[in-house]
Amino acid sequence: MRQKTVEAQFLHRRQALRWIVGGIGLASVGSVLAPAVASLLSPVYRHRRLPDWRAVGPIDEFAVGGMHKAVVNLDDDPRLRTVAARGVYVWRRQDGEVVVYSRACTDLGCPVRWDPGSEWFFCPCHGGIFDKEGRPVAGPPPRPLYRYHTRIRDGLLQVDVHSVPPMA
Amino acid sequence: MLAEWKTWFEDRFGLEPIKRHFLYRRVPKTSWYQGDGSALLLLLGVLVVTGMFMAATYSPAPDSAYDSVRHLTEQQFLGWYIRGLHYWCGGLMMVMVLFHLLRLILVAGYKFPHEGTWLVGVILLVLVVINGYIGYVLRWDERAIYALRISLNMFWNVPWIGEHLVVFVQGGSQLGMQTFTRLYAVHVVFVPLLLLGLAGYHLYLVVLHGVTSKAERRRPIRTPQQQELIYDAAKKSERYGEQFHPTTTAQTGTMAFVVFLIALVLTLTVGPGDLQPEANLVEPSMPRGEWYFWWYSALIALLPSRVAPAFMVVFPLAVLAALVLLPFLDRGEYRGWRMRPAAVALVIGIVVGMLYLTDLRRRSPWTGWPQNEPPPVPRGIELASGAEQGRHLFAVYGCNSCHAVSGAGPQVGPDLAWIEHRMSAQELQAYILEPPAGIPMPGFRDRMPRQDLDRVVEFVLAAQTFPYEQNRGQ
Numbered sequence: 225m226r227q228k229t230v231e232a233q234f235l236h237r238r239q240a241l242r243w244i245v246g247g248i249g250l251a252s253v254g255s256v257l258a259p260a261v262a263s264l265l266s267p268v269y270r271h272r273r274l275p276d277w278r279a280v281g282p283i284d285e286f287a288v289g290g291m292h293k294a295v296v297n298l299d300d301d302p303r304l305r306t307v308a309a310r311g312v313y314v315w316r317r318q319d320g321e322v323v324v325y326s327r328a329c330t331d332l333g334c335p336v337r338w339d340p341g342s343e344w345f346f347c348p349c350h351g352g353i354f355d356k357e358g359r360p361v362a363g364p365p366p367r368p369l370y371r372y373h374t375r376i377r378d379g380l381l382q383v384d385v386h387s388v389p390p391m392a
Numbered sequence: 393m394l395a396e397w398k399t400w401f402e403d404r405f406g407l408e409p410i411k412r413h414f415l416y417r418r419v420p421k422t423s424w425y426q427g428d429g430s431a432l433l434l435l436l437g438v439l440v441v442t443g444m445f446m447a448a449t450y451s452p453a454p455d456s457a458y459d460s461v462r463h464l465t466e467q468q469f470l471g472w473y474i475r476g477l478h479y480w481c482g483g484l485m486m487v488m489v490l491f492h493l494l495r496l497i498l499v500a501g502y503k504f505p506h507e508g509t510w511l512v513g514v515i516l517l518v519l520v521v522i523n524g525y526i527g528y529v530l531r532w533d534e535r536a537i538y539a540l541r542i543s544l545n546m547f548w549n550v551p552w553i554g555e556h557l558v559v560f561v562q563g564g565s566q567l568g569m570q571t572f573t574r575l576y577a578v579h580v581v582f583v584p585l586l587l588l589g590l591a592g593y594h595l596y597l598v599v600l601h602g603v604t605s606k607a608e609r610r611r612p613i614r615t616p617q618q619q620e621l622i623y624d625a626a627k628k629s630e631r632y633g634e635q636f637h638p639t640t641t642a643q644t645g646t647m648a649f650v651v652f653l654i655a656l657v658l659t660l661t662v663g664p665g666d667l668q669p670e671a672n673l674v675e676p677s678m679p680r681g682e683w684y685f686w687w688y689s690a691l692i693a694l695l696p697s698r699v700a701p702a703f704m705v706v707f708p709l710a711v712l713a714a715l716v717l718l719p720f721l722d723r724g725e726y727r728g729w730r731m732r733p734a735a736v737a738l739v740i741g742i743v744v745g746m747l748y749l750t751d752l753r754r755r756s757p758w759t760g761w762p763q764n765e766p767p768p769v770p771r772g773i774e775l776a777s778g779a780e781q782g783r784h785l786f787a788v789y790g791c792n793s794c795h796a797v798s799g800a801g802p803q804v805g806p807d808l809a810w811i812e813h814r815m816s817a818q819e820l821q822a823y824i825l826e827p828p829a830g831i832p833m834p835g836f837r838d839r840m841p842r843q844d845l846d847r848v849v850e851f852v853l854a855a856q857t858f859p860y861e862q863n864r865g866q
Binding site (some may be wrong): 228239265267268270271272273279295296299302303304305306307308309310311327328331332333334337339340341342343346348349350351353355360361362363364365366383386389390391 | 413453454455458532537538541542544545546548555557559560562563564565566567568569570571583670671672673674675676677678679680689692695696697698700701704756757758760761787788789790791793794804811832834863
């Protein structure tokens, strides 16, 4: 009888010890991994799409009716030169409205190219084609071309670079 | 004396158990194709080693990455060799991992007791694909930046958390420094460490549970006990078994060496993957992913716009889910391909489909693109002056951005030397001014003067007499 109790106690103790070792081990792993993952995720919490107006160029440089290529600089840091400069298409319509298209195809982001002959945009990757209004006319793109919000300040055409998705 | 030293060394460094349980163990007879695993291991080794040395030169920042790759390739002594080996071993890794996967589907290598080995293998597959992708993004040429953008756009399609995923991967609200360091860390630290660890575990499971032997493929196997009996009998038998080293290793090592030789020859002849202009989001570009992703690119191009966004999310997850569930769904009692026609059909379908799609991507008949030159006139054909003017207008109005003539040019619209339904001049004019609804062609009603229209039509009518076969497929 007494023998059994001792054994049970021993088993109980061993079971407890197993829990303690496992628990402390897991807690240690967690105390390293959880903050590391949270830290890696931090850009997601910081992300806000607040308006960020950047100059495209003097509005007079874009003749009415034509589709013009232009470059918007998202960041002046020279270290970001390969990613900060964005090609866009500026179209000043007859009625005075200014349309600025992102070059990112709405399918998977390849750079669409304006064809002045057919007056269509062609995507070089998966066959997306858009008309002058930015509407998809062929291929897989499900949405019209992304349009930046625009405004004119002191004769300068500006776009809100956060008015299109973050990868456009 | 020497023998004594050897015994001492093997004892103190614990080599004896390795020899007994690993090197000199009995295994069922091996076929040449079972060397695909060794080939993968060798490729992984070469990738790790060449990768380490490349990391010593590479600069993971958007303003210097491209230059460092160029420096490595063009200036550093034998840098091209290191990068060439890394490039080709990476490409062959994608091929061999697919070979390995399809072979195991053919022989039902996921059935008991191999479920764990299989599932670890699925994780390895995911890791290999991730690194195969990031690998060419780090090159930071135009192809790279658009490959990155393509993956970000795929994440964008994920419901609810799409934008968060995009920001997470690019490390901020815009592409930047963070994007680069993240991709670099994943490519050279996260994935390789996991790959090495899990590949070791995968191998341990292969040694522990064995592989699908030939004997198991000859008869139905209903229980794990039955499998164990058959496997043990095969490995112990004189006729169906062999010693792992050096008999099996010679077989599997041969395949591994041949695969490595292919990488070596490609490195010495073709050299490392070509560098397009430095990454930028300004210039017109015709980016094209690495050849091992072309099949997927073609698949995406064929999608109707209704399903495209859902497909990008559902397809990879569905493939992953199918691979994970395969061992639990396929409860058939046969292994090997002879008694499993469905597996054979699936594998043949996948291989043929991928090759077909890869070739389709090479031709990319869906891509319209502005052409600088008007379509060429086939030799021996003289155009009337009106048609000749029409030929130039054909380019001015961007007709040849979509229409090939006699095989030359993009093939989005019908080749005008081969229109099945021949139209009269009047019909053609009406068609060009106002294409029927549902036909993806711009109408020229407001912007093509009458005389231009006449000339273009004249050319189109002349083009219909051109021989079609010439210059076919650009």
